[in-house]
Amino acid sequence: xxxxxxxxxxxxxxxxxxxxxxxxxxxxxxxxxxxxxxxxxxxxxxxxxxxxxxxxxxxxxxxxxxxxxxxxxxxxxxxxxxxxxxxxxxxxxxxxxxxxxxxxxxxxxxxxxxxxxxxxxxxxxxxxxxxxxxxxxxxxxxxxxxxxx
Numbered sequence: 001x002x003x004x005x006x007x008x009x010x011x012x013x014x015x016x017x018x019x020x021x022x023x024x025x026x027x028x029x030x031x032x033x034x035x036x037x038x039x040x041x042x043x044x045x046x047x048x049x050x051x052x053x054x055x056x057x058x059x060x061x062x063x064x065x066x067x068x069x070x071x072x073x074x075x076x077x078x079x080x081x082x083x084x085x086x087x088x089x090x091x092x093x094x095x096x097x098x099x100x101x102x103x104x105x106x107x108x109x110x111x112x113x114x115x116x117x118x119x120x121x122x123x124x125x126x127x128x129x130x131x132x133x134x135x136x137x138x139x140x141x142x143x144x145x146x147x148x149x
Contacts, residue, residue, distance in 0.1 A: 003049045003089060004033060025082045029056055050090065050131050057086050094132045096141065102129055103138070103145045115146045 001009075007026060014022035032052050037044055044052070060079045067076035087093070094102075106124040107113060113121060121142050126135065 003046045003053075004044065007033070007049075007089065021081060022085060025085050029053060029086065032056060053086055053089050054131060057083055057090075060086070091130070091132050093134075094129060096137065099125075099129065099133050099138060100141050100145065103141050107145055113146065115143070118142055118146055121146065 007029060011023065011026040011030060014026060029052065032055075033044060033049055036048065036052055040048075060083045063079045064076045064083070067073070067079060103121065103125050106128065107121055110117070110121060110124065122135075122139060125138055125142060129138070
């Protein structure tokens with residue numbers, strides 16, 4: 001089942017089940033998908049829908065951080081619950097150990113570059129793992145590996 005159709009089915013089920021939090025999150029994602037389709041003037045495929053979901057998750061993680069700094073734990077908790085709900089639609093995420101191994105493999109294939117070539121290593125790692133890891137986690141691990149920590 002295409003991801004967009006799965007989101008629509010989950011939305012209907014949440015609406016019928018009166019799960020207000022799920023309805024709110026899914027309505028927002030559906031809206032963002034529709035806006036992206038209007039921009040592109042064509043329907044989105046699963047890869048593009050995943051990009052929309054990843055973007056929504058990233059926004060919410062930033063909101064969690066801001067609400068936590070602003071001493072608003074109730075809002076941070078709400079945003080965190082939305083992140084957890086949306087991650088259901090992402091592919092299975094790799095653990096840090098698996099990501100670190102991929103980073104080491106890509107770095108070795110590139111001839112053990114230094115920290116100045118971090119962008120090239122990031123590009124290689126992200127091409128290999130795709131949406132199976134958060135870019136911020138990959139960035140941190142690439143820095144660690146390249147700096148020799």
